[in-house]
Amino acid sequence: MTITGNDITAIMKTVGIDPKTVDALKMDIPLVHQGLDSIDMPVIAVAVEKKFGIDLSEANATQLKTIDDFVTFVNKMMPKG
Amino acid sequence: MKIDHEIPVEAGQKFQVDAFKEADALGIANLFYAIYGADYPFETYYIPEKIIAENRCGNIHSVVARTPGGDIIAHGAIFRSSAPYPNLYEIGQYIVLKNYRDSFAAYKINQYIAETLVKAVNPDGLFGEAVCNHTTTQKASALIGMKDMALEVALMPPETYQREKNGCDRVSCLIQFRSYHDRPHTIFVPPAYRREIEFAADGPDFTRTLLDSIEPIPPDISSKYTTAFLSFAGVVRTNVEAAGSDIAAIIDDIERQASAKRMEVLQFFLNLAMPWSGKVVEIFRKKGFFSGGYVPRWFDTDAILMQKNQTDPNFESIVLYSPSAATIKEFVQSDWARTQKHRGVTPL
Numbered sequence: 001m002t003i004t005g006n007d008i009t010a011i012m013k014t015v016g017i018d019p020k021t022v023d024a025l026k027m028d029i030p031l032v033h034q035g036l037d038s039i040d041m042p043v044i045a046v047a048v049e050k051k052f053g054i055d056l057s058e059a060n061a062t063q064l065k066t067i068d069d070f071v072t073f074v075n076k077m078m079p080k081g
Numbered sequence: 082m083k084i085d086h087e088i089p090v091e092a093g094q095k096f097q098v099d100a101f102k103e104a105d106a107l108g109i110a111n112l113f114y115a116i117y118g119a120d121y122p123f124e125t126y127y128i129p130e131k132i133i134a135e136n137r138c139g140n141i142h143s144v145v146a147r148t149p150g151g152d153i154i155a156h157g158a159i160f161r162s163s164a165p166y167p168n169l170y171e172i173g174q175y176i177v178l179k180n181y182r183d184s185f186a187a188y189k190i191n192q193y194i195a196e197t198l199v200k201a202v203n204p205d206g207l208f209g210e211a212v213c214n215h216t217t218t219q220k221a222s223a224l225i226g227m228k229d230m231a232l233e234v235a236l237m238p239p240e241t242y243q244r245e246k247n248g249c250d251r252v253s254c255l256i257q258f259r260s261y262h263d264r265p266h267t268i269f270v271p272p273a274y275r276r277e278i279e280f281a282a283d284g285p286d287f288t289r290t291l292l293d294s295i296e297p298i299p300p301d302i303s304s305k306y307t308t309a310f311l312s313f314a315g316v317v318r319t320n321v322e323a324a325g326s327d328i329a330a331i332i333d334d335i336e337r338q339a340s341a342k343r344m345e346v347l348q349f350f351l352n353l354a355m356p357w358s359g360k361v362v363e364i365f366r367k368k369g370f371f372s373g374g375y376v377p378r379w380f381d382t383d384a385i386l387m388q389k390n391q392t393d394p395n396f397e398s399i400v401l402y403s404p405s406a407a408t409i410k411e412f413v414q415s416d417w418a419r420t421q422k423h424r425g426v427t428p429l
Contacts, residue, residue: 016223039220042188058095062183 108153231374269294294359
């Protein structure tokens, strides 16, 4: 199974990020440059961790700046098959 | 001994979020100095011995992000502040070293307070005063279940945030509240603010009986109140546990003192357990005060905040994160506009 950017944006909507903001997000631009802030980022990271059952250490999580970063990281970490 | 210089902390260290230990006190003081220089208005946070003493006696319950070597890179706390009821704690004092701003330290401290610390301290409620020049703090509070209650208009001077380069106008604060152990009781609702109180008190967190407050102020009761002049903020904050027939004269006296001390903001928290709270509120309204909203458990019983600003506030500068906070702002701004009509000024 692989995920896409839509999986990440769907998670964002479930954790209270304004849907209008989410719908306008570009995949390759840092989220903090698109209206998200320092509270949104850990909330998203924790939700992604729970949804996909992956271990997102703080060191990894703080490197995830864009939706594309999340997609690449999750696809790399998720069990294959 | 008061900290008067910054001890550098190496960037990029791992850290663990934990409850306060006495060995953390020096690191906390260093953290406050690193962020605020010598300008933070509460001296306690510069003096490790005082940090320890306040944590020992339960006035402050600090939570820290601690590196393996014992450096403190972030802090948050629940603490007793302006509320007369000692089991209502304020949440705040969040600061993070600049080198660690992109870590999740503040978020983790927030979660630790909500999930671990409150079980140990067992407060009846928490309230926060989230600044409204950005929404980060408001959202952080909402994440741990705090509800929007009231708006303190133009509360803090911009200088408070100058080092952070955020401030221009005085900064308003959104009062948010979370109940842990409710105390069902009757509150006497000033008719002028029934809509505002019903809006804020709605929901499963509160069991209240709302009665219209129509009784006259008893002629034989003297007011019971305490006043604090918060010079660093230019705020005079008065808690009126009971208002008697002398309340008008007391307001006038405090306004005179505030003017002499060049205070910018007057706040009165009025106890809604008084059956005559409606008449008391009317006195405040006639003197140009407007409501900030409903504040649960302030006296153990609930309160309403009445406020007045010496300078017209800039409501446009208030940034809010939620529809309910925006509704509270509409209530407050509308009531402020009423005071302007009394002054013969057309509000913008």
